[in-house]
Amino acid sequence: MREETLAIIFGMAVVTFLPRFLPMAFLTRWVVPERLKMGLGYVPTAILSAIVFPILFFNEGGKVVIQPLYLLSAVSVFIFSWKVKRLWASVILGMLVYWGLGFFLGH
Amino acid sequence: MTNNHPFREGAKDALPVVLGYLPVGVAFGLLARNAGITPSEVGLMSFLVYAGASQFLAIEMIDQRMTWVPIVLATFFINLRHFLMSSNLSLYLKNTRLSLLGLLSAQLTDESFAVATSNLPKVKNNPHYVLGLQITSHLAWVIGSIGGALFGPFIKISEYGLPFALPSLFICLLVFQLKSVRHFGIMVVAGISSLFFKWALQGNWHILLAALLAGGIGVGVEIINGKQKAKGAKQKGQG
Numbered sequence: 001m002r003e004e005t006l007a008i009i010f011g012m013a014v015v016t017f018l019p020r021f022l023p024m025a026f027l028t029r030w031v032v033p034e035r036l037k038m039g040l041g042y043v044p045t046a047i048l049s050a051i052v053f054p055i056l057f058f059n060e061g062g063k064v065v066i067q068p069l070y071l072l073s074a075v076s077v078f079i080f081s082w083k084v085k086r087l088w089a090s091v092i093l094g095m096l097v098y099w100g101l102g103f104f105l106g107h
Numbered sequence: 108m109t110n111n112h113p114f115r116e117g118a119k120d121a122l123p124v125v126l127g128y129l130p131v132g133v134a135f136g137l138l139a140r141n142a143g144i145t146p147s148e149v150g151l152m153s154f155l156v157y158a159g160a161s162q163f164l165a166i167e168m169i170d171q172r173m174t175w176v177p178i179v180l181a182t183f184f185i186n187l188r189h190f191l192m193s194s195n196l197s198l199y200l201k202n203t204r205l206s207l208l209g210l211l212s213a214q215l216t217d218e219s220f221a222v223a224t225s226n227l228p229k230v231k232n233n234p235h236y237v238l239g240l241q242i243t244s245h246l247a248w249v250i251g252s253i254g255g256a257l258f259g260p261f262i263k264i265s266e267y268g269l270p271f272a273l274p275s276l277f278i279c280l281l282v283f284q285l286k287s288v289r290h291f292g293i294m295v296v297a298g299i300s301s302l303f304f305k306w307a308l309q310g311n312w313h314i315l316l317a318a319l320l321a322g323g324i325g326v327g328v329e330i331i332n333g334k335q336k337a338k339g340a341k342q343k344g345q346g
Binding site for chain 1: 120122123126127144145147148151152155156157158161162165169174175178179180182183186187188189190191192193194195196197198200201202203205208209211212213215217220221222224225266267268269270271272274275276277278279280281282283284285290293294295296297298299300301302305306313314317318321322323325326329330
């Protein structure tokens with residue numbers, strides 16, 4: 001392996017590890033204030049939303065777009081997982097709808 | 108079901124993530140190979156770094172002949188978002204050995220975090236559940252990457268709806284989080300502000316910023332509500 005590539009890999013590994021590790025290392029050992037705990041309770045909803053919305057409304061080139069294929073597939077998964085509450089089934093359904101609609105919408 | 112070994116339970120719950128990671132890993136390996144990275148380097152990067160978005164960006168930057176300093180800096184900022192996920196998970200992993208926490212946090216990704224937070228009863232004081240979930244996902248990422256580097260051109264990864272596997276996973280896990288009107292509010296605020304931040308800023312800042320904003324508003328609303336309730340109770344008591 002080449003030195004430059006190794007430097008890139010190890011450097012990336014270190015700077016990725018630190019923000020993953022430090023909060024866990026400290027907060028598991030400290031008594032967390034009630035208000036911070038409350039805020040952290042909303043983190044999953046907030047992070048998942050902040051991941052999902054841009055997937056739907058930005059294309060690969062980073063432009064804001066309306067993508068019927070993505071939106072219709074996403075709405076199907078949303079409704080299905082609301083009713084059925086099963087992760088596996090929802091993922092499979094999402095893939096099938098996306099795949100099927102892809103033919104229909106000519107992608 | 109809960110009588111099963113927690114590690115195996117975690118590995119089982121990782122399967123939807125595996126379904127998403129394999130094709131994305133293959134795509135990564137394929138692109139990395141095209142940028143001149145060898146299969147063993149691809150495997151090492153996926154094993155040690157294990158953070159999809161930053162790995163794709165690194166490949167892009169390597170392809171443009173950039174040196175390690177800007178690549179490592181960009182990686183740091185892209186992956187800073189895990190800081191909030193790590194903080195959140197820490198609430199449920201008290202009393203876990205530091206060495207085990209080190210391993211768990213090294214394998215923390217958006218996807219494994221998403222699955223873990225929708226299974227909190229299994230996570231609570233049960234690091235081996237998280238370990239099973241994450242080792243399985245990590246393995247899929249490494250195997251997918253190496254597979255893509257070796258056999259990429261022969262594998263069809265954009266077929267069978269595979270590109271929508273991870274988006275479906277995130278949407279479903281988001282739905283699982285929506286337990287009250289307040290959660291819907293958080294979703295709307297975080298979702299719309301993330302679109303704005305992504306539009307206004309380059310890179311991956313939108314996830315961290317939108318989550319901080321929405322979380323902050325959530326806490327604000329909780330505090331105001333708490334004060335009003337306390338006030339109401341006081342008035343009732345007096346009347």
